[in-house]
Amino acid sequence: MIVKLGYKLSKGRFNLNVELELPETGISVLYGHSGCGKTTLLRCVAGLEKEADGHFSIGNEVWDNPKTKLKPHKRAIGYVFQEPSLFSHLSVKDNLDYGIKRSIHASKESLNEAISVLGIEHLLDQKPEALSGGEAQRVGIARALALNPKILLFDEPLASLDDNRKREILPYLKRVKRQLSIPMLYVTHAAPEVAMLADHVVVMNEGRVVSSDSLAASLSNESSPLKLNGEISTVLTGQVTEIDKHWHLACLSIYDQKLWLPDAKLSIGDEVRVQILSKDIGLANSAGDASFQNVLKAEIVAINEGEHPSQAIVKAAAGEHAFMVMVTKRALANLALGVGSQVLLQVKSVAIHS
Numbered sequence: 001m002i003v004k005l006g007y008k009l010s011k012g013r014f015n016l017n018v019e020l021e022l023p024e025t026g027i028s029v030l031y032g033h034s035g036c037g038k039t040t041l042l043r044c045v046a047g048l049e050k051e052a053d054g055h056f057s058i059g060n061e062v063w064d065n066p067k068t069k070l071k072p073h074k075r076a077i078g079y080v081f082q083e084p085s086l087f088s089h090l091s092v093k094d095n096l097d098y099g100i101k102r103s104i105h106a107s108k109e110s111l112n113e114a115i116s117v118l119g120i121e122h123l124l125d126q127k128p129e130a131l132s133g134g135e136a137q138r139v140g141i142a143r144a145l146a147l148n149p150k151i152l153l154f155d156e157p158l159a160s161l162d163d164n165r166k167r168e169i170l171p172y173l174k175r176v177k178r179q180l181s182i183p184m185l186y187v188t189h190a191a192p193e194v195a196m197l198a199d200h201v202v203v204m205n206e207g208r209v210v211s212s213d214s215l216a217a218s219l220s221n222e223s224s225p226l227k228l229n230g231e232i233s234t235v236l237t238g239q240v241t242e243i244d245k246h247w248h249l250a251c252l253s254i255y256d257q258k259l260w261l262p263d264a265k266l267s268i269g270d271e272v273r274v275q276i277l278s279k280d281i282g283l284a285n286s287a288g289d290a291s292f293q294n295v296l297k298a299e300i301v302a303i304n305e306g307e308h309p310s311q312a313i314v315k316a317a318a319g320e321h322a323f324m325v326m327v328t329k330r331a332l333a334n335l336a337l338g339v340g341s342q343v344l345l346q347v348k349s350v351a352i353h354s
């Protein structure tokens with residue numbers, strides 16, 4: 001059920017011209033500066049841009065091609081906006097019922113499943129005014145899921161929430177991603193959301209696609225790594241295999257090696273995503289008497305220029321994982337390191353996105 005799409009559209013001085021193939025499941029993040037066309041692209045997929053010229057198919061189902069332009073209400077889409085826009089005079093339950101009555105794809109089962117995935121059973125009798133911003137957005141997401149969509153579109157769903165509310169809602173988005181095997185297109189500017197949720201990243205600029213690749217490949221693209229908040233980094237996903245209660249550390253198995261993290265109430269078997277900034281990894285030839293808890297064996301596979309002439313960006317592979325490391329060129333020369341060298345990666349600190 002691969003998603004294939006391509007659209008051309010002019011709006012004043014803005015021109016959208018994209019061609020994409022996206023994975024059949026998981027979250028594909030649309031990332032790029034304000035005004036690069038992310039919302040316009042979502043609107044094309046939803047059939048809301050009447051002037052758009054293009055094609056869209058999901059598996060064998062065609063919604064747009066030169067001969068077809070399916071009406072928006074016939075597309076099995078769930079659309080989540082920045083603001084959930086619930087009817088204030090209706091209870092949460094009536095808001096949800098209102099949505100499914102108007103959909104040809106929704107069912108009682110899809111509604112019940114949506115309520116359970118978003119954990120909003122206890123809110124059903126409330127009026128929207130009684131909900132926090134995070135709860136209201138959970139209802140907004142449930143309303144989209146209840147429509148039994150073949151694709152979910154998220155347009156900056158957390159942008160209007162404060163950091164605490166964002167933290168509260170992210171686990172539900174992860175749950176949606178785990179439980180639904182449908183593609184999701186997710187617009188965001190926020191680096192933590194990309195690091196935590198993205199499986200695939202589409203970088204856009206001025207109406208065009210700059211790159212479209214898995215999160216890992218986008219971050220470790222030698223010629224132009226994706227920068228989250230302006231930083232080159234590595235994101236790894238692994239399972240917790242050990243807990244050191246005494247030192248409050250949890251161990252993530254990476255390939256056949258170990259990465260120790262501050263224990264954030266993790267349990268053995270939990271799947272954890274971590275982000276390591278390129279400036280938080282050091283290189284060494286041999287293990288010294290250092291304070292680093294994490295020393296991983298790797299091989300240098302590429303060396304590129306950093307932003308400053310003193311810097312180099314080293315790509316080092318440990319098993320299937322590629323680590324991006326920022327070092328000074330002088331350090332590389334002093335250690336006599338080049339492409340093909342075996343090195344030790346000394347990881348200083350890690351942000352956990354579990």
Ligand SMILES: Nc1ncnc2c1ncn2[C@@H]1O[C@H](COP(=O)(O)OP(=O)(O)OP(=O)(O)O)[C@@H](O)[C@H]1O
Nearest residue numbers: 011012013014032033034035036037038039040041
């Ligand atoms: N009706 C319109 N007429 C002319 N230009 C428009 C119109 N609607 C949108 N645009 C322009 O189209 C471009 C793309 O807008 P769009 O909202 O898709 O960008 P975006 O990447 O989603 O931005 P943001 O992250 O700020 O939401 C912008 O430059 C915008 O100014």
